[in-house]
Structure formats: structure tokens, C-alpha cells
Amino acid sequence: MTELVIPPALVLLSGALLIAITRGLLRNSVLLLAPLITLWAVWQIGDGVEVVGSFLGYEIQPVEGSAVRRLFATVFTLMALIGGLFAFRQARTAELAAAFAYAAGAVGVAFAGDLITMFLYWELMAIFSTVLVWCGGTPQARAAGIRYAIIHLLGGVILKVGIEGIVVHTGSVEIQPMLATNFDTWMVLIGILINTAAPPLSAWLADAYPASSPTGSVFLSAFTTKSAVLALILLFPGEGVLIWVGLYMIFYGIIYALLENDARRILAYSVVNQVGFMVCAVGIGTEMALNGAAAHAFAHIFYKALLFMSAGVVIYRTGKSRCSDLGGLFRTMPITTVCGIIGALAISSFPFTSGFTTKTLISVAAEHEGLVFVYFALMAASAGVFLHAGIKFPWFVFFQKDSGMRPKDAPWNMAAAMIICAAVCIGIGVFPEPFWALLPYPVDYVAYTPSKVLFYLQLLLFSGLAFFLLLPLMKRTLTISLDTDWLWRVAGLRVANACLKGFERLGVLVAGLKASLYDNAPRLTAVLNSTGALGRTWQIGTTALWIVVLLTLYVALYFL
Amino acid sequence: MDDNDHWLTRPASIRKLWIGFSAVLAMTVLAQLVIGIKGYFGVDSMFGFAAAFGFFSCVAMVLLAKAIGALLKRPEDYYHD
The missing domain is CATH 1.20.5 (Single alpha-helices involved in coiled-coils or other helix-helix interfaces)
Structure with a gap:
């Protein structure tokens, strides 16, 4: 190709820089124009490698296009645009700039044709997402941000070890499908899985996202996990272990969300749950499953952003995020309530919402491969999603009891962003065909048959019945649930403290020995000086005798 | 009002x-x-299968969460005492 190709990530990154240094109307126009220009640039990228370069002596491919890459880059850019609309009057400039740089990292990963470029953008995301967590501004946000950064830098190092291994052993930095068969590929897989919030390091997500600002969590929910899903689609399609990792994430998310009291933490756990569906789909690895993973990622970004937006508005208006403090807000927040419910229905794959068309792609792909257990596990999980996110979230936040609060509804920009997301959720649900044209493989699938709709209606509505019958069991408690991060936040701390105590005791012991040495100095010198037992001059004969005895002992011991 | x-x-x-x-x-x-309902594996075309499956998986998940919660729930200020 002879014409000039503009790397879309750089457009968005320049936008982030401009946002950081401009104010007022100028800044707001950058917030609007930078994603639009990026979107245009995304759709200028054809299939195949579009930009080549060299870095540290390696041939790199900073921009490589394909259908699935354009799809992810599109949704990342759209989320920068809509997130910008949602946040621009409430968020600080630093937060908006960080969010755009973070989005640029995600777009960069989407088009990275080689592992080195991918890694650089990967780290860009890690840095600016950490800044975004810190923009929460509270002491909890600071602490959670540090924990978040540690996990992601660790993930980056693991990824880097894998990439360097692959480069050294194969000589190729290309992004191409592989399986986890040796140390290098396992390291790459683990590095990517850390960003999907896979076990055992899932806790970072529910720790950090709810600590960010009401607007920050909207951006955070979109990029890190989904760019990792794209990396899995490009690098590990059909890697069987992902099916089980995905299923674990699905049920982990449901169980922890059921136990949770904080509205945004419920949503954070359900991010892990939904990404689990995608990871599982990549593990199944057929064209239909990969279509499902990509489509579900796209749909998920919108309904999850919508859910975080509705929670964000509630927190912005009331300053509260615990379910036990909320309730009854539907009276004065009708727009937020309706939008929140639409997001909740979409995440639950209710018929005529986006989740229905994309999630059934995944379960039908499992059925085509004859994975009976996986299929029924996904069905049970769909019921569980309706339980923990579809009903629990809107019920406890907007209905439940009367909290006595009568907050105003969303400010106009937040309402507009929510309505756009809700429209996308319903649009993809009602008219999936135009959307399917964007998927990586041809779609040979009918989303709506009366049989399928009826099946899901039964499944979901009876889950709803279970929720209301079991409501007494779900009384909110002022608690958190321990996760694997307990190992370093508590057990690790205890071990470290015990070590410190040990060293302290050792110090005391050494000091005591030293003191007693000084106390016994006169007696010691008596032994060591020229008249003492060890200090006086010995006769040659005596010395020789001792040497003979010692050597004999040594030889005897040697032969024993 | x-x-x-x-x-x-x-x-x-x-x-x-x-x-x-x-x-x-x-x-x-x-x-x-x-x-x-045209099921995929026979059992899922049974009358009311999806309803029963949805209902009982939810009951099972809530009870499982209850059991795990008994083990893992801690007061909110657990990490910053």
C-alpha cells in the first residue's frame, strides 16, 4: 500500500496530550474530535501489515489490520468517545487525559502486528489505568492503585519473559496463533490471563475498579480485560485450558457478586464473570466460538459501561455505593433506573438485548463441538448472571427499600451517554445482522427462533423467581469477601512482620553476646596472654604430638 | 409531591x-x-426443562454462595484496622 497510514493509537494518544494541556471549550472539542478522527483512522486500516519499522534490531509491525482487530479498535474508540461524554463535566482533566491515553494503549494493542509493539502498548495501558485508579482521590484509591500497579507490572514482566523466550527460541516476533506447549508460550499465556482477571489473580479487578471515581470506573471496565481477550483470540485460539479457566471465572464472578454489598463491586465481579464467557469461547476456538468471543466483547463493553454509568450517577448524586445504604431511588432517578435495567437485561442475555445475540453464539458453539458439560454450565451461568447482575444490581440500588434519599436524576451529559449505550444494547439485540457483518468470520446463525427465545425466557424468568423467593437469604451484610489477595495483604504481611520480629530478636541476641564478651574480657585475656593456656609458648614436641593426634582422627573419620 | x-x-x-x-x-x-423447544441434547427439550434448570441452578448457586460466605465473609474494615 502506497498511501500514508496513520496509526490510530497515536491519534488518540495525541488527543490525550492535548486534553492534558488545554482547558474549556478547546479541551472539550478535543474530547469529541480525537475519538472521531481515531475512528476514521481505524477504518482506513486494511487487512494485513500496514506499517513496518525496526526497533532494537527487530523488524516490527506497529499496525496490522484484520476484521477482529478493527472491531476491537472500534469499540475501544467508541468507548473513549462515549466515556468522554459521560465524564467531561464531572471528571478532572487529569482523569480524562489518563483515560484517553489508556484507550490509546488498548487501540495500539488491537493493531499490534508483533509481540514487541503489543508489549509496549500493554504497559502504556498498565500505567495510565493505574493513574485512572488513583484519580479516585481517596486513601483507598491510592492503596488499591498501588496494589493494582504491582499486579499489572508483575503480569507485564511475566509476559516479557515469555516474549523474549519466543524471540530467542523462534527468532520471530510475529503475533500468530500458538498453543501453550512450552515455558515461553505458557509465560505469554499467563501474562495475558492476568489482564483478564483469571484465577488465581482475579482480586485486582474488584479491588481497584470500585475504588476509582464514579466516572473512572466506566473507562476501567472497557479496556484492560477486553484487550486481553483480543490478545487471546489472536494468540491462543483453541487452547483447551482456556475453557476451564473461563468456566472458573464465570462461577467465581457469580458467587462473589452474590456475596457483595457494594454496588460497583457487584459490577466488578460480573466483569470477571462476563470475561469468563469470552475466555471460554476462545478455548473452544472454532470460528463460531471466536465470533462469539469478539461479538460478546463488543456487546459487553457497552452494557458494562452502561451499568457502571448508572452506578456512577448514583454515587455521584448520593455519595453512597453500598446496597445497604441505597434503595428506592427509582422515584427520583427514572432515566438512571431505566438505563440501569436495560444494561442489567443485556448482561443477562435477555431476548431482544445485545447479550442474547452474542452469548448464545458462544453456547451454541459449545454445543456444536459436543461439549455437553460446558454447554449446560454456560446455561446455569446465564441463569446466575440474571441472578447477580440482572436483578440483584437494579433491585438493591433502585428498589428494595426506601432509603429516604431523593437525589436528582443524571446530569444531561451523563444521561445522554447512558441513553446512547442503552440504544446500542437494544439495537444489537433487535437487529444483530448489520453487527454480524463486522465479525471476523462469516456468521451462519439465526439468533431468534421461537424455541430459543422461549427457552431463555423460561430460564431467566424462573431465575428471577428464585431470586425473590430466596430474598431473605440475600440480606445485605456490611462485609467483604476474602479472595486470594488475602495471601499477600494479610498472610504475606504477617510473614514479613514475623521475619522483622525474628531479625529484631537476633539483634538482641547478638547484642547480648557482645555484652557478655566485654564482661568476660579479663578472663579471656587471662587465657590468651603469654601465660594463659592458649597464649603461652608450647614445646615443639607437644605441638607435633597434637598434630599427629588430629591427623589420625581426620584420616579415621575420612575412612568411616 | x-x-x-x-x-x-x-x-x-x-x-x-x-x-x-x-x-x-x-x-x-x-x-x-x-x-x-428444540433442544440440543434431548433432555433440554423436555417440558419445562429450562424453567426447572434455571430455578434450581439459582438455588444451588445462592446456597453455595451462602456456604462460601460463611467461610470468607469479613467485616468491611478487615484490611485497614
């Missing part, structure tokens, strides 16, 4: 909602007589 007495919060309307909801539930199951 008195928001405290919203129609959604009156016991009478909640009762009506329950009745309406139950009717919808019954309809989704009865509709299977007319429409018929």
Missing part, C-alpha cells in the same frame, strides 16, 4: 405484581405446549 407513597411500594400493587409475574411464568412454561 409526596414520593413516599409511590404506587410501586403499596402492598396492594406488590400483590398484583406477584400475581402478574406468576401468570407470566406460567405462560412461558405453557407456551412450550404450542411452540415446542
Whole structure:
């Protein structure tokens, strides 16, 4: 190709820089124009490698296009645009700039044709997402941000070890499908899985996202996990272990969300749950499953952003995020309530919402491969999603009891962003065909048959019945649930403290020995000086005798 | 405007909602007589399978969460004492 190709990530990154240094109307126009220009640039990228370069002596491919890459880059850019609309009057400039740089990292990963470029953008995301967590501004946000950064830098190092291994052993930095068969590929897989919030390091997500600002969590929910899903689609399609990792994430998310009291933490756990569906789909690895993973990622970004937006508005208006403090807000927040419910229905794959068309792609792909257990596990999980996110979230936040609060509804920009997301959720649900044209493989699938709709209606509505019958069991408690991060936040701390105590005791012991040495100095010198037992001059004969005895002992011991 | 007495919060309307909801539930199951669900593995085409499967998986998940919660729940200020 002879014409000039503009790397879309750089457009968005320049936008982030401009946002950081401009104010007022100028800044707001950058917030609007930078994603639009990026979107245009995304759709200028054809299939195949579009930009080549060299870095540290390696041939790199900073921009490589394909259908699935354009799809992810599109949704990342759209989320920068809509997130910008949602946040621009409430968020600080630093937060908006960080969010755009973070989005640029995600777009960069989407088009990275080689592992080195991918890694650089990967780290860009890690840095600016950490800044975004810190923009929460509270002491909890600071602490959670540090924990978040540690996990992601660790993930980056693991990824880097894998990439360097692959480069050294194969000589190729290309992004191409592989399986986890040796140390290098396992390291790459683990590095990517850390960003999907896979076990055992899932806790970072529910720790950090709810600590960010009401607007920050909207951006955070979109990029890190989904760019990792794209990396899995490009690098590990059909890697069987992902099916089980995905299923674990699905049920982990449901169980922890059921136990949770904080509205945004419920949503954070359900991010892990939904990404689990995608990871599982990549593990199944057929064209239909990969279509499902990509489509579900796209749909998920919108309904999850919508859910975080509705929670964000509630927190912005009331300053509260615990379910036990909320309730009854539907009276004065009708727009937020309706939008929140639409997001909740979409995440639950209710018929005529986006989740229905994309999630059934995944379960039908499992059925085509004859994975009976996986299929029924996904069905049970769909019921569980309706339980923990579809009903629990809107019920406890907007209905439940009367909290006595009568907050105003969303400010106009937040309402507009929510309505756009809700429209996308319903649009993809009602008219999936135009959307399917964007998927990586041809779609040979009918989303709506009366049989399928009826099946899901039964499944979901009876889950709803279970929720209301079991409501007494779900009384909110002022608690958190321990996760694997307990190992370093508590057990690790205890071990470290015990070590410190040990060293302290050792110090005391050494000091005591030293003191007693000084106390016994006169007696010691008596032994060591020229008249003492060890200090006086010995006769040659005596010395020789001792040497003979010692050597004999040594030889005897040697032969024993 | 008195928001405290919203129609959604009156016991009478909640009762009506329950009745309406139950009717919808019954309809989704009865509709299977007319429409018929084409299952993939035989067992899922059984009458009311999806309803029972959804209901009992949710009960199982809530009970499992309860059990795990008994083990893992801690006070909110657990990490910063």
C-alpha cells in the first residue's frame, strides 16, 4: 500500500496530550474530535501489515489490520468517545487525559502486528489505568492503585519473559496463533490471563475498579480485560485450558457478586464473570466460538459501561455505593433506573438485548463441538448472571427499600451517554445482522427462533423467581469477601512482620553476646596472654604430638 | 409531591405484581405446549426443562454462595484496622 497510514493509537494518544494541556471549550472539542478522527483512522486500516519499522534490531509491525482487530479498535474508540461524554463535566482533566491515553494503549494493542509493539502498548495501558485508579482521590484509591500497579507490572514482566523466550527460541516476533506447549508460550499465556482477571489473580479487578471515581470506573471496565481477550483470540485460539479457566471465572464472578454489598463491586465481579464467557469461547476456538468471543466483547463493553454509568450517577448524586445504604431511588432517578435495567437485561442475555445475540453464539458453539458439560454450565451461568447482575444490581440500588434519599436524576451529559449505550444494547439485540457483518468470520446463525427465545425466557424468568423467593437469604451484610489477595495483604504481611520480629530478636541476641564478651574480657585475656593456656609458648614436641593426634582422627573419620 | 407513597411500594400493587409475574411464568412454561423447544441434547427439550434448570441452578448457586460466605465473609474494615 502506497498511501500514508496513520496509526490510530497515536491519534488518540495525541488527543490525550492535548486534553492534558488545554482547558474549556478547546479541551472539550478535543474530547469529541480525537475519538472521531481515531475512528476514521481505524477504518482506513486494511487487512494485513500496514506499517513496518525496526526497533532494537527487530523488524516490527506497529499496525496490522484484520476484521477482529478493527472491531476491537472500534469499540475501544467508541468507548473513549462515549466515556468522554459521560465524564467531561464531572471528571478532572487529569482523569480524562489518563483515560484517553489508556484507550490509546488498548487501540495500539488491537493493531499490534508483533509481540514487541503489543508489549509496549500493554504497559502504556498498565500505567495510565493505574493513574485512572488513583484519580479516585481517596486513601483507598491510592492503596488499591498501588496494589493494582504491582499486579499489572508483575503480569507485564511475566509476559516479557515469555516474549523474549519466543524471540530467542523462534527468532520471530510475529503475533500468530500458538498453543501453550512450552515455558515461553505458557509465560505469554499467563501474562495475558492476568489482564483478564483469571484465577488465581482475579482480586485486582474488584479491588481497584470500585475504588476509582464514579466516572473512572466506566473507562476501567472497557479496556484492560477486553484487550486481553483480543490478545487471546489472536494468540491462543483453541487452547483447551482456556475453557476451564473461563468456566472458573464465570462461577467465581457469580458467587462473589452474590456475596457483595457494594454496588460497583457487584459490577466488578460480573466483569470477571462476563470475561469468563469470552475466555471460554476462545478455548473452544472454532470460528463460531471466536465470533462469539469478539461479538460478546463488543456487546459487553457497552452494557458494562452502561451499568457502571448508572452506578456512577448514583454515587455521584448520593455519595453512597453500598446496597445497604441505597434503595428506592427509582422515584427520583427514572432515566438512571431505566438505563440501569436495560444494561442489567443485556448482561443477562435477555431476548431482544445485545447479550442474547452474542452469548448464545458462544453456547451454541459449545454445543456444536459436543461439549455437553460446558454447554449446560454456560446455561446455569446465564441463569446466575440474571441472578447477580440482572436483578440483584437494579433491585438493591433502585428498589428494595426506601432509603429516604431523593437525589436528582443524571446530569444531561451523563444521561445522554447512558441513553446512547442503552440504544446500542437494544439495537444489537433487535437487529444483530448489520453487527454480524463486522465479525471476523462469516456468521451462519439465526439468533431468534421461537424455541430459543422461549427457552431463555423460561430460564431467566424462573431465575428471577428464585431470586425473590430466596430474598431473605440475600440480606445485605456490611462485609467483604476474602479472595486470594488475602495471601499477600494479610498472610504475606504477617510473614514479613514475623521475619522483622525474628531479625529484631537476633539483634538482641547478638547484642547480648557482645555484652557478655566485654564482661568476660579479663578472663579471656587471662587465657590468651603469654601465660594463659592458649597464649603461652608450647614445646615443639607437644605441638607435633597434637598434630599427629588430629591427623589420625581426620584420616579415621575420612575412612568411616 | 409526596414520593413516599409511590404506587410501586403499596402492598396492594406488590400483590398484583406477584400475581402478574406468576401468570407470566406460567405462560412461558405453557407456551412450550404450542411452540415446542428444540433442544440440543434431548433432555433440554423436555417440558419445562429450562424453567426447572434455571430455578434450581439459582438455588444451588445462592446456597453455595451462602456456604462460601460463611467461610470468607469479613467485616468491611478487615484490611485497614
